Structures are given as C-alpha cells and as structure tokens.
Amino acid sequence: DSGVTQTPKHLITATGQRVTLRCSPRSGDLSVYWYQQSLDQGLQFLIQYYNGEERAKGNILERFSAQQFPDLHSELNLSSLELGDSALYFCASRGGVDTEAFFGQGTRLTVV
Amino acid sequence: GQNIDQPTEMTATEGAIVQINCTYQTSGFNGLFWYQQHAGEAPTFLSYNVLDGLEEKGRFSSFLSRSKGYSYLLLKELQMKDSASYLCAVKDTDKLIFGTGTRLQVFP
Numbered sequence: 611d612s613g614v615t616q617t618p619k620h621l622i623t624a625t626g627q628r629v630t631l632r633c634s635p636r637s638g639d640l641s642v643y644w645y646q647q648s649l650d651q652g653l654q655f656l657i658q659y660y661n662g663e664e665r666a667k668g669n670i671l672e673r674f675s676a677q678q679f680p681d682l683h684s685e686l687n688l689s690s691l692e693l694g695d696s697a698l699y700f701c702a703s704r705g706g707v708d709t710e711a712f713f714g715q716g717t718r719l720t721v722v
Numbered sequence: 723g724q725n726i727d728q729p730t731e732m733t734a735t736e737g738a739i740v741q742i743n744c745t746y747q748t749s750g751f752n753g754l755f756w757y758q759q760h761a762g763e764a765p766t767f768l769s770y771n772v773l774d775g776l777e778e779k780g781r782f783s784s785f786l787s788r789s790k791g792y793s794y795l796l797l798k799e800l801q802m803k804d805s806a807s808y809l810c811a812v813k814d815t816d817k818l819i820f821g822t823g824t825r826l827q828v829f830p
Contacts, residue, residue, distance in 0.1 A: 612764065612766075641816075643818055645820070651822065652809070652820050652821060652822035652823050653765070653809065653811075653820040653823075654820075655817060655818065655819055655820070658816055658817065658818075660816070665816045666815070666816040666817045668817065668819075698762070700764065700765075702818075704818075710755055710767040710770055711755075711767075711818055712767070713764040713765050713766070714764060715763070715764050716763075716764055718762075
C-alpha cells in the first residue's frame, strides 16, 4: 500500500459525459501529479499541483481540468468525454525535493 | 523539448543479468528515477540517481551519466516475477516525465 488513495477504481461512462476522479495523497505530501496511461502506452504527464497551486502542466487537454484543495486532496475533471479518453488515470504524490513519487492504484476509465 | 527513449521490449532467461538503457534530452534535469510496473498495476519505485555513478540496491542497480544523458537499470539473478515494464523518469524542475517503458519478459 503506497498510502495514495484513488477513487473510484473503475468508471464506465458514455461519450459526451463529465467525470471527476479523486486522489488523496500520502499524509504530509504536498505535491500531487496526474498521469494518463492508455493501453500499452507510457505514462503521459498531465498536471502537477503543489500545496494547492498549479506547478507544472503537461499535455493536458482543454477538456480536462484539475485542482488541489486545502486538505491537499486533488480532483481531475474530464468533460465532453471521447472514446479515446479511455485509459488508466494515475495520481502520484511526493514529499521532499529528492524523494520518489508514490502512485495510487489508478482509476480505470472506460468511455462507451 | 523533452525526449526520453527506452527499448520497447526485451527478453531474458531466469537467473541471467539484463541491462535496460534509457537516454534522455530534457530542458532541465534534477534527477532520474526507475520504476517497475506490472500490467494494470501502479508503478513502484526502484531507484533514484541524481549524481553520476552507480547506485546498488540488492539485485537492482542503476547508473547515471549526466554528461551523456544516459542511464541504465541492471537486474541480476532474474526471477520470473521480474517480468514487468520498467519505466525511466526524469525530474525536470517540477515535472516528472516518464519514458514509454521497456517491457521485460523473463523465460524459464
């Protein structure tokens, strides 16, 4: 158990819909990262938050948005869903500068 | 721009040694990580290099050359459970950017 919790574990929804994925980082970790992993693909960096502020952005679509709340949990919002958005979405958290990121178990999103 | 390259697939025999290479070109560099990922599961941390040289951790070692933009992960005494994807990741200022991963299959 990495200490990073993601909910839900599985999500099936229709095209055009909107979903929210939730991530609770390890206790005390201020950084939260979001990644998308399509079938047999690498981890695509979406966005990073640090202590409530957006710190870095990757290849995140305009239909996607995220935020980190005062209690440090984070949410990734995906809207106007398309079939190609079907993927595993991982959240990871980090503590200090030279520490590794710990990953949650992911949310498997299926868009039908 | 950012580019992290790894071989797509490798195979090896149980008990053998395998070396997985990673080359990177990133606008910034603040360290390199190796992760292991079994299919459908979360990546788990293996090693971290920020200075040049070799870091050894049991059966796994990782090497970094910052001047060459190169790292490798060395797995010794391979076991069947080592069949997984191995991901190289570069910390570029605040970003943690992953390569596409190397799928390793270990055969008896």
